[in-house]
Structure formats: structure tokens, C-alpha cells
Amino acid sequence: MIGVIVPVHNEERLLNRCIESLLEAAFHQDLSNEEVKILIVLDDCTDTSLHIAQSYGVMTLTCTHRNVGKARAHGAEHLLGADARWLAFTDADTVVPDAWLADQIRFNVDAVCGLVEVSDWSEHPQRVRERYHASYHTVDGHRHIHGANLGVSSAAYRKAGGFQSLPAHEDVQLVADLERSGASIMWTASNRVTTSARKNCRCREGFGDYLKSLAL
Numbered sequence: 001m002i003g004v005i006v007p008v009h010n011e012e013r014l015l016n017r018c019i020e021s022l023l024e025a026a027f028h029q030d031l032s033n034e035e036v037k038i039l040i041v042l043d044d045c046t047d048t049s050l051h052i053a054q055s056y057g058v059m060t061l062t063c064t065h066r067n068v069g070k071a072r073a074h075g076a077e078h079l080l081g082a083d084a085r086w087l088a089f090t091d092a093d094t095v096v097p098d099a100w101l102a103d104q105i106r107f108n109v110d111a112v113c114g115l116v117e118v119s120d121w122s123e124h125p126q127r128v129r130e131r132y133h134a135s136y137h138t139v140d141g142h143r144h145i146h147g148a149n150l151g152v153s154s155a156a157y158r159k160a161g162g163f164q165s166l167p168a169h170e171d172v173q174l175v176a177d178l179e180r181s182g183a184s185i186m187w188t189a190s191n192r193v194t195t196s197a198r199k200n201c202r203c204r205e206g207f208g209d210y211l212k213s214l215a216l
Contacts, residue, residue, distance in 0.1 A: 001035045002026075002086045002101055003079030007071035008040055009202045011092035012047040015040075019056045021095040030102035037082065040092075041075040043067075049092075068203050069170030072147065073163040084154055089171075091148040093196035095119070101151075103191045110156035110183035113175065114149035114191035115142065116207075123199050124211060131214040140189050146207070147171035149193045156183045168206050 004022055008015060019038065026036035040053040044064045053060045061078055065071050076087055088101055094116070104112045115138055121129045136144065150171055152160075160177040163170050178185060201208025 001037060001079075001082065001084050002031070002088065002105070003076075003082070003084035004036065004038045004088045004090070004101070005072055005075035005079065006038070006040050006090055006092055007043055007068050007075065008045060008049050008053070008092045009043045009066070010045050010047045010049060011202070012049050012052060014093045014196065015049055015052045017095050018090070018092050019053065019058060021097075021100075022090070023056065023058075024098045025096050025100040025102075028098055028102040030099065030106070036101065037079060037084065039075045039079055041071045043071040065165075067165055067167050068147070068206075069163045069166035069173075072170060073165070076157065076162060080154055080158070086151060086153055087157055088151040089147055090150075090193060091195065093198065093202075094148045095194045096149075097192070100191065100193065103188075104151035107186045107188065109186045110153050111175070111178050111185045112151040112191060113142075113145055113185060113187050114151075114193065115144060115189055116146050116148055116195045117192055118197045119194045121197055124197060125215055128211055128214045132211065138189050140187065142187050142189060144187075145172050145175050146193075146195075148195050148207070149191065150174075152178065152183075156181070159183070168203055 038058040042062045160181045
């Protein structure tokens with residue numbers, strides 16, 4: 001079984017598109033009908049995110065961590081308990097391609113670090129987009145790490161110690177722990193997701209705050 005974990009904090013505006021894209025990826029023909037469980041981890045949500053997730057029939061967990069590292073770890077442990085062999089992570093403001101999961105599995109490695117593409121730059125001045133692309137390497141062997149596009153085998157995740165309880169950069173820490181544990185990692189440019197460049201981001205010091213810093 002393949003498990004997909006999405007941490008959510010008040011994402012009623014964008015959650016529909018995320019879940020719909022995950023459902024398409026879950027039924028990709030190259031997965032050979034392997035079961036995929038999508039788990040929405042609702043972290044201290046006060047909006048309709050829970051109702052939206054339930055309307056699609058995906059799994060849900062509610063918690064009050066207010067911490068993305070804890071939320072990802074919580075979801076991972078739940079799916080590991082259900083015997084997931086592979087864990088895929090994305091974010092609620094992200095849309096994945098239909099071959100997202102199939103591509104991660106076919107690499108036959110311990111972990112896959114993919115890339116992100118920004119869906120809409122309209123909230124930022126032109127210089128932010130230019131500075132971002134100047135330092136973002138869309139080639140195989142890149143060293144970019146995104147919690148919005150990360151996959152890892154259950155065995156490698158356990159060996160590395162899983163996500164730490166960090167309010168930001170929990171994805172970077174996990175990949176560092178994977179490397180220290182000897183995991184084989186695919187840094188691929190072909191596995192890409194589309195994400196938001198919104199200024200009103202949910203995770204302090206995350207991708208949204210990084211983009212805002214480029215305007216300074």
C-alpha cells in the first residue's frame with residue numbers, strides 16, 4: 001500500500017484541487033491497482049477543511065500540533081501502522097500530476113526529491129520571480145528539498161528516524177537524516193508538482209516566506 005500525507009491548517013480555498021489531483025494520481029494505470037490511501041492531517045483547523053476532505057471520502061486525522069513537522073510525522077505513523085510500504089508527502093496548496101506516485105515508485109530508490117513549479121506569481125513583483133529562477137536548478141541532480149514533493153520508502157523513513165517536531169525545515173532535516181542513514185535518493189527534475197506562491201503562507205520560514213525574502 002502507498003500512503004499519501006497532506007498536512008492542513010485552514011485550507012478550505014485550495015484543498016479541493018489538491019485532493020482531486022491526488023485521487024487522479026492514486027488510480028494511475030502504472031500503479032497496477034495497488035491500494036493508495038490519502039490521509040489529510042487537519043492541524044488545528046477552524047474552517048471547513050475537514051468537511052471538504054470528508055466529502056471526497058479520503059482518510060482524515062485531526063490534531064492541534066500547530067507544527068508541520070509533528071503533523072507530517074503524525075500522518076506518517078498512522079499510515080505506517082496500516083502497513084504502507086511507501087510514503088508520499090505534499091501540501092494542501094499543491095496540485096500533483098497524475099503520474100506523481102507512479103513516477104516515485106518506478107525510480108526504485110529509498111527516497112525521491114522532486115521539484116515545484118509556481119502556479120501564479122501575481123502577488124510578487126517581477127524581481128522575485130527573476131531571483132527565484134536564477135537560483136532554482138530544474139535539472140536532475142538538483143539539491144532542492146520540498147515537503148510538497150517528497151517520497152520515501154517506509155523502511156528508509158523508519159531508519160532515518162522520521163520527521164522531527166520542527167515548525168519549519170522538517171523536510172530538509174529528514175533528507176539530511178536519510179543521507180546520514182545511507183539511503184539512496186533520487187534528485188529528479190521530471191517529478192514536479194505545482195504549488196502556490198501566496199504571501200499568506202501557513203508555515204513560517206517555509207516556501208512562502210522564502211519568496212517574500214527575495215523582494216528585499
